[in-house]
Amino acid sequence: MSGPRRDPDLVRPYVRTEGRVRADPDVRLETVVLAASGPREGLGADARRVMGLFAHSRGGGLAVADIAAALEFPPSTVRILVSSLIDDGLLTRPVAADDDRPQTDLLQEVLRGLRALV
Amino acid sequence: MCHGKFVATQETPGGTGVAFQSVASATLPPMTPVEDVMTDLVQAATVLPSVLTLAAGGAAWRFRGQRRGERAENDRLRRHAEEIAAQQRAAEDVLAQLAGGVLPRLGAEAERSGTGRGADIDLPDVLVGTVLAQRLTELANSAAHTVRKVQYDAQTSTGSQLTEVQETARKQVEGARRAAEESSRAAVRAVSSAMVGMASKLSQRVSQGVRRHEGDEAYETLVGIDHPTQQMLLVAQNYVVLSGGKLSRRWPATPMTDVVRAAMGSIEEYERVEHQELTVTVTSRAVGPVVHALAVLLDNAVRYSPASSRVHVAFQEGHHGVSVIVDDAGLRMNEEQLTWARQILTGERRDDVNRLGAHPQTGLRAAAALAGDYGFRIDLEAPNPFGGTRVYMFIPKSLLTTSPAPRTAPPPAVEPEPARRTTASGLTVRSRKTPAAGGRTPAAAPESPAPGRPSVAAAWARGTRSARTEDPNTTHEGALP
Structure with a gap:
């Protein structure tokens, strides 16, 4: 949207994270997470938005950066949101056999998904 | 021979003096000239001595009569003089009465601004019916009339002058008050607008910073700056609204859910707010005012309820619009407070920035003003099911749009980013x-x-x-x- 410089965040980041300011240090931008279950009742609006993205990922994982880009949220906010969802058992980090580097085809998939979103 | 005689008229009660009257009579028989001479000579020789004696006696009698007349005249004159003297004394008395009693009394009456009638003077009997009495009475009445006329003129002119002066003074006071109010309003508007401008800029910078730096420390610090900044914006915007200004920030059309969450960002202890979700979207024009008013209501609810309690936000979709219902479990307001708050919120009392009093509830007044300006309604009721207060905010259909908020495309970057x-x-x-x-x-x-x-x-x-x-x-x- 054009127009004068506008604050992109009508909803402030601390409201989105419900006051949580620290992400799990293991949840980084490139961390890929998987949906452990479908969206659940009683989730916050942003948590539901995050979970909603996994509906389109055909069971695949999404990196935190993907989520941030898709939702246009600040990356730190998404790190905290994802950390909370992991704490709640809704997201998991795949236990990678060879460290936790994502697969190339997975990334390709992510990229295609992102392009589809854009 | 001629007799002149004057007759003293009887004094009448109405008369003032004496009237003179003269009577003349001539009694001589006609005679022939010769006979006259002859008879005259004869008669003269014989008659002369007796005539002389007669004449002498007649003269004596006449002289005595004349003396008696003079005495009577003197008496009459004396009486007349006495009478005049009495009248003069009476006149002096009346004059003294006028000077010492009647006129001062008229003066006193004039000072008392009462209503007097004619001048009352006591006329002595001797003066009753005299011209002098009439003149004196006229004089006194004339004096009384003059005094009253002067008194009346003085009163009316003083009265009208006083009214004029009062009117002028009132106008001047009114003008001065209006000028003072206008200037204080302008000052408040200038300060608060400047604060809103700076805080908005700060808020934008923080937003950019939060997106740019995703280090935990940086994030925590930035968020720590952001929260008070939003609260400051809320306060400053209250004063902008109350001083007649407009909210300057513009937002895209936003779903109710995010409207509530935007409002939460401006208050302390936003974590205590629990809200429902609603996808009904508020039009771009109304987002700012609705978010601001809701923030004020949430702030009030959170502030005046126990720290352990929750504030609930629910939505009720109706035929004519959406109601946002804010419930707190706060202290129950007494009747007076409730009436006051309701009067403020429903816009029955539109106090401007000059009449805020010692403890200005700027938030509620600003919310009411925004509601009035943009066409939404705020009402209040207590107690609610939690024993606290329930606030309704009704947003009419004209401020809502059925189309979902357009998915915002990434705005073009306007500022060059740092190199790496x-x-x-x-x-x-x-x-x-x-x-x-x-x-x-x-x-x-x-x-x-x-x-x-x-x-x-x-x-x-x-x-x-x-x-x-x-x-x-x-x-x-x-x-x-």
Whole structure:
């Protein structure tokens, strides 16, 4: 949207994270997470938005950066949101056999998904 | 021979003096001239002595009579003089009465501004019916009339002058008051607008910073700055609204859920607010005012309820619009407070910035003013099911849009980004048209680099990919448009 410089965040980041300011240090931008279950009742609006993205990922994982880009949220906010969802058992980090580097085809998939979103 | 005689008229009660009357009579017989001479000679010789004696006696008698007349005349004159003297004394008395009693009394009556009638003077009997008495009475009445006329004129002219002066003074006071109010309103507006401007800018910078720096420390610090900034904006905007200004920030059409969450961002202890969700969207024009008013209501609810209690926000969709219902479990307001708050919120009392009193409840007044200006309604009821207060905010259909909020495309970056930044996790964030300064990043491609945008994800994807390939420069994906 054009127009004068506008604050992109009508909803402030601390409201989105419900006051949580620290992400799990293991949840980084490139961390890929998987949906452990479908969206659940009683989730916050942003948590539901995050979970909603996994509906389109055909069971695949999404990196935190993907989520941030898709939702246009600040990356730190998404790190905290994802950390909370992991704490709640809704997201998991795949236990990678060879460290936790994502697969190339997975990334390709992510990229295609992102392009589809854009 | 002629006799003149004057007759003293009987004094009449109405008369003032004496009237003179003269009577003349002539009694001589006619005679022939010869006979006359002869008889005269004869008669003269014989008659003369007796005539002489007669004449002498007659003269004596006449003289005595004349003396008696003079005495009577003297008596009459004396009486007359006495009478005049009495009248004069009476006149002096009356004059003294006029000077010593009647006229001063008229003066006193004039000072008392009472109503008097004619001048009352006591006329002595001797003066009753005299011209003098008439003149004196006229004099006294004339004096009384003059005094009263002067008194009346003085009163009316004083009265009208006083009214005029009062009117002028009232106008001047009114003018001065209006000028003072206008200038204080202008001052408040100037200060609060400037504060809103600066706080908005700060808020934007924080937003950009939060997107740019995703290190935990930086994030925590920025959020720590952001929260008070939003509260400051709320306060400053209250004063802008109350001093007749407008909310300057514009927002896109926003769903109710995010309207509530935007409002939560401006208050302390926003974590205590629990809200329902609603996708009904508020029109762009109304987002700012509705968010502001709701923030004020939430702030009030959170502030005046126990720290352990929750504030609930629910929505009720109706035929004519949406009601936002804010419930707190706060202290129950007494009747007086409730009436006062309701009067403020429903706009029955529109106090401006000059009449805020010692404890200005600027928030509620600003919310009411915004509601009035934009056409939504706020009402209040207590107690609610939690024993606290319930506030309704009714947003009419005209401020709502059925179409979902347009999914905002990433806004074009307006400010050049720093040359090269690294995320906390060591990831390179690429910048538009900026050659890699350190040589670590591969050739740059034109792209929109705002952090948190799809392009960042693309950059990340490229980065991770190149990290796993032998030659980092060979397998680049084309830059995203």
